[in-house]
Amino acid sequence: MSGDSGLGHGRTVGGTVHVGVSPEVAFDYLVDPAHRPAWQSSLASVTDIEGEPGLGQTWTDVTKPGLRPAMRTTAFDRPGLWAEDGVWKAVRASLELRFTPCAEGCAIGYRFRITGRGPLAFAGWAASFGALPAVRADLRRAARILEGRES
Structure with missing residues (x-):
């Protein structure tokens, strides 16, 4: 089952991370909020x-700054597509992950955007670009965790 990923209009950034596990293993781990920290x-x-992990699942992220x-969850099509939306005050963040099998495991394509309303509109656009290295590093960290479990 899938739904609207929530990325819609606006400036979306992203990339791809390769993981040495199957799309099913990567999907099941990454979409479970309990694993996120x-x-x-x-x-x-x-x-x-x-x-349970699935379309419409909800949770609260507690960030290190305290937000x-x-x-x-706004899209859930195991093992190919998962997406989430997060809202905090006037800021919204959307993340989409696409899992594609490859010879060495899978490629995880990620796209996200951060938007703000009113005076925060430009800050949200800039935050999307600023967060790109952190999102890439986080997915690489998840890849190391998953690959360590498989060995």
Whole structure:
């Protein structure tokens, strides 16, 4: 089942990370909010997880600076596509992951954008570009965790 990924209009940035595990293994690990603090550098914890991983699942990210965006899965098509939206005050962030099998495991294509309303509109656009290295590093960290489990 899939839904609107929430990326829509606006400035979207992204890239690809290769992982030495199958798309199914990578998908199952990355889409489970309970695993997020282990690989996402900005998170202190995840709370209020409602439901199993799937379309419409909700949770709260607790970031290291103390922000608490409300998160929701907006696309879930195992093992090919997963997306989330997060909202904190006037800021919204959307992330989409696409899992493609390859000879060495899978390629994870990621796209995201951060948007703000009103005076935060430009800040959201700039934050998307500023967050690109962190998102790439986080997915590489997840790849190392997954590859370590497989060996």
